[in-house]
Amino acid sequence: xxxxxxxxxxxxxxxxxxxxxxxxxxxxxxxxxxxxxxxxxxxxxxxxxxxxxxxxxxxxxxxxxxxxx
Amino acid sequence: xxxxxxxxxxxxxxxxxxxxxxxxxxxxxxxxxxxxxxxxxxxxxxxxxxxxxxxxxxxxxxxxxxxxx
DNA sequence: CATATTTTACCGTTTTAGCAGTAAAAATAA
DNA sequence: TTATTTTTACTGCTAAAACGGTAAAATATG
Numbered sequence: 792x793x794x795x796x797x798x799x800x801x802x803x804x805x806x807x808x809x810x811x812x813x814x815x816x817x818x819x820x821x822x823x824x825x826x827x828x829x830x831x832x833x834x835x836x837x838x839x840x841x842x843x844x845x846x847x848x849x850x851x852x853x854x855x856x857x858x859x860x
Numbered sequence: 861x862x863x864x865x866x867x868x869x870x871x872x873x874x875x876x877x878x879x880x881x882x883x884x885x886x887x888x889x890x891x892x893x894x895x896x897x898x899x900x901x902x903x904x905x906x907x908x909x910x911x912x913x914x915x916x917x918x919x920x921x922x923x924x925x926x927x928x929x
Numbered sequence: 930c931a932t933a934t935t936t937t938a939c940c941g942t943t944t945t946a947g948c949a950g951t952a953a954a955a956a957t958a959a
Numbered sequence: 960t961t962a963t964t965t966t967t968a969c970t971g972c973t974a975a976a977a978c979g980g981t982a983a984a985a986t987a988t989g
Contacts, residue, residue: 824946835945
């Protein structure tokens with residue numbers, strides 16, 4: 792049950808940071824289209840671009856699995 | 861301090877699952893090169909391809925930030 | 930040891946994400 | 960309301976990701 796909305800999550804954080812999509816794009820070093828796509832949950836974006844945006848917004852990524860490693 | 865090695869993390873889980881890179885690639889619906897690249901921490905891969913591999917290996921992704929959650 | 934399997938590496942070809950530009954909705958401010 | 964900003968949407972072009980094929984290292988197996 793993966794109802795987590797990453798796009799909305801990112802959008803909310805961008806709003807809290809007081810940034811427009813264009814500003815976030817420039818800070819992350821990506822195009823405005825990429826920010827738009829990510830907030831729309833387009834998953835065929837590049838991992839590095841998503842990472843760049845998450846970094847600007849101070850969002851951490853964690854990977855969990857049953858075999859806790 | 862981002863010393864987390866996602867490529868190694870994935871490789872270890874693949875090993876535990878008893879899969880070769882090619883088998884994992886087929887299960888995830890991606891090319892063998894993509895699996896290889898991801899295990900080598902190439903970050904210019906597509907988010908959906910990474911997600912597909914994580915899903916096969918039963919690895920969950922979580923996003924954390926100071927605000928919310 | 931030998932040899933079978935797996936991983937790493939490189940190479941063309943195809944596919945497509947990323948990009949800037951533009952413009953029209955939608956939201957926000959004045 | 961009107962004016963301004965922001966978001967959404969679509970465009971063509973270009974760089975490069977994804978891919979399969981191939982082969983050489985590396986690793987595992989008998």
